[in-house]
Amino acid sequence: MDFQLSEDQRALRAGIRDLLAGRFGRDRMRAAHEGGGGVDRGLWRELGAAGFFALRLPETAGGVGLGLPESVLLFEEIGRVLLPGPLAATQLAAGAVKGAAEGEAVVALAEPGRPVGHLDEADALLVLDGDRPRVLTGGALRRVVDEARPVRSLDPGTPLWRVPDLADHGGEPLADGARLRWEGALLAAAEQLGSAARSLEAAVQHAGEREQFGAPIGSFQAVKHLCAGMLVRAEPARTALYAAAVTGDPVEIAGAKLLADDAAVRNARDCLQVYGGMGFTWEEDVHLHLKRAWLRAGQWPAAADAEEVLAADLG
Structure with missing residues (x-):
């Protein structure tokens, strides 16, 4: 069995590396960290246009139709350059949140008992709390943001917010x-x-x-x-x-x-x-x-x- 990367996988990885080298070089990375780690909406949309967030959506839904191995290769490149933002949550919610697949929406992650990164910039909140996975948008999200309080973050590229108990904040349920x-x-x-x-x-x-x-x-x-x-x-x-x-x-x-x-x-x-x-x-x-x-x-x-x-x- 051949476990080497295919030619298409190598090309995919090279493409995202070139995109990040051109749009998020060291100077941009340092500026992002010095500025508090905000999401670069322009780059976010470029990633969306390149199919980053829609990578695993089926082609019938406007996605690229690839799988987890390809996503892993792209996220390796993200880790190399320390790109700020909730990229994993946005890709996971690409099929459920309007605009996420295209890079027009930022989806933050909420886990029980843990602070939320980039909450103040989020257009939606992916809540993973055991048997009640759901997405908060609109008024439900605004209520969470209003009740949240910033906390000091260890990482200057990830602003953190302590959120209230989300059990009563509703949201659109997600499967699996x-x-x-x-x-x-x-x-x-x-x-x-x-x-x-x-x-x-x-x-x-x-x-x-x-x-x-x-x-x-x-x-x-x-x-x-x-x-x-x-x-x-x-x-x-x-x-x-x-x-x-x-x-x-x-x-x-x-x-x-x-x-x-x-x-x-x-x-x-x-x-x-x-x-x-x-x-x-x-x-x-x-x-x-x-x-x-x-x-x-x-x-x-x-x-x-x-x-x-x-x-x-x-x-």
């Missing part, structure tokens, strides 16, 4: 909330993998350019070990992620999310070690990857939830 939750977990894991890969690349590049005692620091054994460990974490996470994308099995997705979370967080931390004191400064990007990885690790689901799924399967 469990499936949506695990598909969202898979896409979040893909973003984590993209971030882990980018941290590895940054560490290797810096290790080859930075000199101490007349030699590149990459020639020192301790730095070599850090970079090798980053690669060893990223590649098993990639394998698990791609396999889970093919099967769509919740247990495999839980395992992939745990591995990707670990790779994203620990790779960013090791990248900080390679950079030394420079990595903690605002001028470098590595601390932004660490903060986004920490935040994502507590979503779609958090580690404890994923561990419970794996433990139940083993039992």
Whole structure:
């Protein structure tokens, strides 16, 4: 069985990488984080026009008609560049929220007991609370926004809001909330993998350019070990992620999310070690990857939830 990416999949990934390189380069990324992580509506619409949000909708519904493996490839690229915004929730709700498939609407995610990112910019709210998945729009959404309170976010690219209990706020019901939750977990894991890969690349590049005692620091054994460990974490996470994308099995997705979370967080931390004191400064990007990885690790689901799924399967 051939598990290599097809030519079409490679072209799809290259296309989204080129789009993001042209429209969301490092300067735009830094400006977005310094400005509070707001959604770039222009880029959001460009992603919609490119089929990003409608990727998995059937062609009969105006979508692209592709599957989870292709979505995973695109979300890897998103994770590499730290694009702000609730991209996974918007793609998941593309068939239920008017304008989401075209990039005209932003759909935020609400999970029980967790703050909501980008609530103030949302046109709809995807609520995943067990057996009552639903979408809030219009007046129901405005009531939530009016009652919400901003909270300090670890990630400067993700403004957070504490929302009230949503049990009494109604909304349009959605089918198969469990499936949506695990598909969202898979896409979040893909973003984590993209971030882990980018941290590895940054560490290797810096290790080859930075000199101490007349030699590149990459020639020192301790730095070599850090970079090798980053690669060893990223590649098993990639394998698990791609396999889970093919099967769509919740247990495999839980395992992939745990591995990707670990790779994203620990790779960013090791990248900080390679950079030394420079990595903690605002001028470098590595601390932004660490903060986004920490935040994502507590979503779609958090580690404890994923561990419970794996433990139940083993039992």
